[in-house]
Amino acid sequence: AQRVTQPEKLLSVFKGAPVELKCNYSYSGSPELFWYVQYSRQRLQLLLRHISRESIKGFTADLNKGETSFHLKKPFAQEEDSAMYYCALLIQGAQKLVFGQGTRLTINP
Amino acid sequence: DTEVTQTPKHLVMGMTNKKSLKCEQHMGHRAMYWYKQKAKKPPELMFVYSYEKLSINESVPSRFSPECPNSSLLNLHLHALQPEDSALYLCASSQGTSGGLAYEQYFGPGTRLTVT
Numbered sequence: 001a002q003r004v005t006q007p008e009k010l011l012s013v014f015k016g017a018p019v020e021l022k023c024n025y026s027y028s029g030s031p032e033l034f035w036y037v038q039y040s041r042q043r044l045q046l047l048l049r050h051i052s053r054e055s056i057k058g059f060t061a062d063l064n065k066g067e068t069s070f071h072l073k074k075p076f077a078q079e080e081d082s083a084m085y086y087c088a089l090l091i092q093g094a095q096k097l098v099f100g101q102g103t104r105l106t107i108n109p
Numbered sequence: 110d111t112e113v114t115q116t117p118k119h120l121v122m123g124m125t126n127k128k129s130l131k132c133e134q135h136m137g138h139r140a141m142y143w144y145k146q147k148a149k150k151p152p153e154l155m156f157v158y159s160y161e162k163l164s165i166n167e168s169v170p171s172r173f174s175p176e177c178p179n180s181s182l183l184n185l186h187l188h189a190l191q192p193e194d195s196a197l198y199l200c201a202s203s204q205g206t207s208g209g210l211a212y213e214q215y216f217g218p219g220t221r222l223t224v225t
Binding site: 034086101 | 140142150151152153154157159165203215218
């Protein structure tokens, strides 16, 4: 079965501290994974996709097939990072995104 | 134009009403999607259109009827909805897939639907 698990519903860290949002997946095919972010009163938008290996807004995410994980990391959190973060798995051929339950990140000043 | 637009922003309808949600994109994307998002939950896929043809229906009740009049427009016709259908309805579009590479989906702001 295809599944995305984000174990933390809520995550709170202080400004300047490192952040790690966890994502694990279950998928029999070759995984294609994304991180989407939803800031307050804004639309859902793509933050990262594993295939591009980019760093966006200081965030990085590495696909670990051995651990079936795609954790999102940032070395120094900023207040504007406060948002809801969703990890998503693309089902190959079906163009179907399966989302995790989301993690609400709060950065405290 | 690099946005997906949705109208209306808010919609309140009775259980006997018929209404439609509209979605538009002018990015030349060939795949369009409808998602349903309940409060504090992730989006759940409802329908996928690829090259204006319905390619995925996630066992959605027939009171939801999608339509893709052309490659830029996507409608969701609503009829005889139930209160539990109240949710944020999101539209998305993407370039689809090419050579095994899937492109990211761009989301609209959503229509917040309340069924009374």
